[in-house]
Amino acid sequence: MYLSHAETIRWLDGVARLRTGSVEVAVLPSFTALPAAAQALAGTAIRYGAQDCCWADAGPFTGEVSPAVLRELGCSYVEVGHAERRRHFGEDDAMVARKAAAAVAAGLVPIVCIGEPGRCGPAEAARACARQLAPVVAATGNATVIVAYEPVWAIGAAEPADPGHVLAVLADIRARAGKARIIYGGSAGPGLFKRLPGVDGLFLGRSALDLRGFARTLAELAA
Ligand SMILES: O=C(CO)COP(=O)(O)O
Numbered sequence: 491m492y493l494s495h496a497e498t499i500r501w502l503d504g505v506a507r508l509r510t511g512s513v514e515v516a517v518l519p520s521f522t523a524l525p526a527a528a529q530a531l532a533g534t535a536i537r538y539g540a541q542d543c544c545w546a547d548a549g550p551f552t553g554e555v556s557p558a559v560l561r562e563l564g565c566s567y568v569e570v571g572h573a574e575r576r577r578h579f580g581e582d583d584a585m586v587a588r589k590a591a592a593a594v595a596a597g598l599v600p601i602v603c604i605g606e607p608g609r610c611g612p613a614e615a616a617r618a619c620a621r622q623l624a625p626v627v628a629a630t631g632n633a634t635v636i637v638a639y640e641p642v643w644a645i646g647a648a649e650p651a652d653p654g655h656v657l658a659v660l661a662d663i664r665a666r667a668g669k670a671r672i673i674y675g676g677s678a679g680p681g682l683f684k685r686l687p688g689v690d691g692l693f694l695g696r697s698a699l700d701l702r703g704f705a706r707t708l709a710e711l712a713a
Pocket of ligand 1: 572640644645646647675676677678693694695696697
């Protein structure tokens with residue numbers, strides 16, 4: 491929720507012109523911009539998705555957005571369990587797991603956000619992530635899932651988490667997450683990817699809003 495609708499449309503037009511090479515790129519704009527994303531990204535390899543969804547496809551859930559409708563709008567992905575959803579909107583691990591399962595059932599790939607809430611060592615962080623991940627793994631089985639490891643304290647911060655910390659927690663997540671791809675988020679941007687060997691991708695917040703920075707990060711992933 492950093493951009494106005496008009497700014498989002500201009501940003502999507504810029505995203506459509508990015509050179510993605512071999513890198514899989516997906517953008518997750520506000521719900522209200524999804525039809526514009528479909529239009530702007532048509533004919534490109536860039537996929538799009540939403541930042542949240544309901545755990546039900548239809549019914550009396552005023553104000554919620556159905557995963558089936560997201561699929562109908564051409565979404566490939568949906569983010570669930572972002573730290574801000576957990577903190578401001580009371581989402582708990584069980585609810586996030588239900589959302590992930592509903593996304594899978596609707597034909598979407600859930601991007602499930604997990605991460606320790608405060609600064610701590612990698613062992614404690616891994617325990618927090620394991621608690622968040624377990625119900626998701628139980629609810630989604632063998633389905634394709636992307637896990638976004640985002641230490642909550644590194645989101646919106648000046649710097650990403652230390653690569654040593656990230657890689658230690660990532661190893662533990664990988665052991666629990668089956669074949670899920672694992673991406674890192676939390677003040678990610680240019681210069682980070684090469685410092686995180688073994689991570690499957692990056693989850694960009696603010697830095698993607700600057701298209702030149704986005705392009706630089708993409709070039710580093712393609713290298
Ligand atoms: O939460 C994030 C992506 O969803 C990360 O945001 P920042 O990259 O702005 O820290």
